[in-house]
Amino acid sequence: MSTLDYFAGIDIGASNIKYGIVNSNGEIIFRDRKPARVDKGAIPLLHLITNIAENLLLRAAEDDITVPWLGVGSPGTVDNLNGSIKGNSPNIPNWVGTGIGEHLRNYLNMPVYVDNDANAMALAELRFGAAKRFNSAVCITLGTGIGSGIIVNKQLWRGSDFSAGEIGHIVIDYNGKKCRCGNIGCLEAYCSSQAILDRTRDKCRNGMTEILSEALDGDLSNLSVKKMFAAAKKGDEIALAVVEETGTILGAGLSGVVNLLNPEALIFGGGIIDGGAGLIEIIGAEIRRRCFAAASENLRILKAELGNDAGFIGAGLLGEYKTKTGG
Ligand SMILES: [Zn+2]
Structure with a gap:
């Protein structure tokens, strides 16, 4: 031994x-x-x-x-x-x-x-989790920020100046929202936890739906990503729309990553993906809708295992x- x-x-x-x-x-x-x-x-x-x-x-x-x-x-x-x-x-x-x-x-x-x-x-x-059986994978974290680690031939691709994997700052709308990085229209400006909360509040401008209102004791200042996802799982209309939109935007942005790298797997971790409510499936469907078939037909889309x-x-x-x- x-x-x-x-x-x-x-x-x-x-x-x-x-x-x-x-x-x-x-x-x-x-x-x-x-x-x-x-x-x-x-x-x-x-x-x-x-x-x-x-x-x-x-x-x-x-x-x-x-x-x-x-x-x-x-x-x-x-x-x-x-x-x-x-x-x-x-x-x-x-x-x-x-x-x-x-x-x-x-x-x-x-x-x-x-x-x-x-x-x-x-x-x-x-070494121990969902990427173990792949030679190439992109491990994506969705939370306060959006980042990734890129694995090519079982090794990290750090880039020529250590900056590879910043997929949260892929521009998805060149005229879009301001991002914390100073740029405009980054994926992170739409799909970070803060962006998701902002979008939920925006949809509640004309009043909250019943399930969401109950989850927040009628007070929008109680809103959290966790509560939003919990409301979505109970079928809340606004929360489901936010999840659908978030997954679609993420899928659109990440289809560029799949077309570029053609990895064996995308592996998702972080607080937002833990919310569930079908988010990972929505992301996957959007990636497959947008990507070249050759890049996505064998692509595995998985949750990270080590939390x-x-x-x-x-x-x-x-x-x-x-x-x-x-x-
Ligand atoms: Zn940015």
Whole structure:
């Protein structure tokens, strides 16, 4: 019987930092989360991550577990060679330029690997989850933002300057809505969780439907993505229309990704896809309606298997991936 390896990972999200230890069979040994409070800015966040890293390593030591490195997944464009934030991180003030890798390596005196959070999620799905049996796949996260990790020949495609996979910023309407990235008409401006809430509120301008009203105690300020999807599942007219529209827009945008890459699978994770209500089926139907048949006839459209754990698991795997592939 071969001995197991253990991996420690931290996943920095817009609302929570998730972290834990997983073994080389994909079994989670320990996991926890802390509020990220990204509004406080880069330095307090870096202190929080350092504190979490120390606690995680202490926890491993207490359980007699040896972790050979620490992995960190972060929003934004991440230079994975030196572990710094290179750009595009609108949710965390002053995060661009932060040398997380260098700081943690110096502080912890051990190897530290940092990558984009969507790349980490893709790596976890590739090793233990829904992407395991494919050579090529695009792992898409739908939530506060829309991102992806692209797998080609069982390896991450990070792009020439670490910026590949930003499918939330594919322009679907060149005259369209303003996006947080500064551009106009991006997919994310229509299908992020905030955009979905805005669209639902807009449809309620002339009054709420009965099921939605009941779910929100008659107060639109109680609206959340979760409640909207719950109302859709009960057959609420407005909520169903929002789900249908969101799926159609996502399918239209993602058909470009399928035509471009012709991957074996699209794998969806994140809070919005967890809402259910047929969203993934609507996305799939729209992709098949719009794509070249050759690109979509064998395409598999699946849900991610590792859920909220994918980010920290994938971060933990970064060192193993580097050892195996050099990347
Ligand atoms: Zn954008």
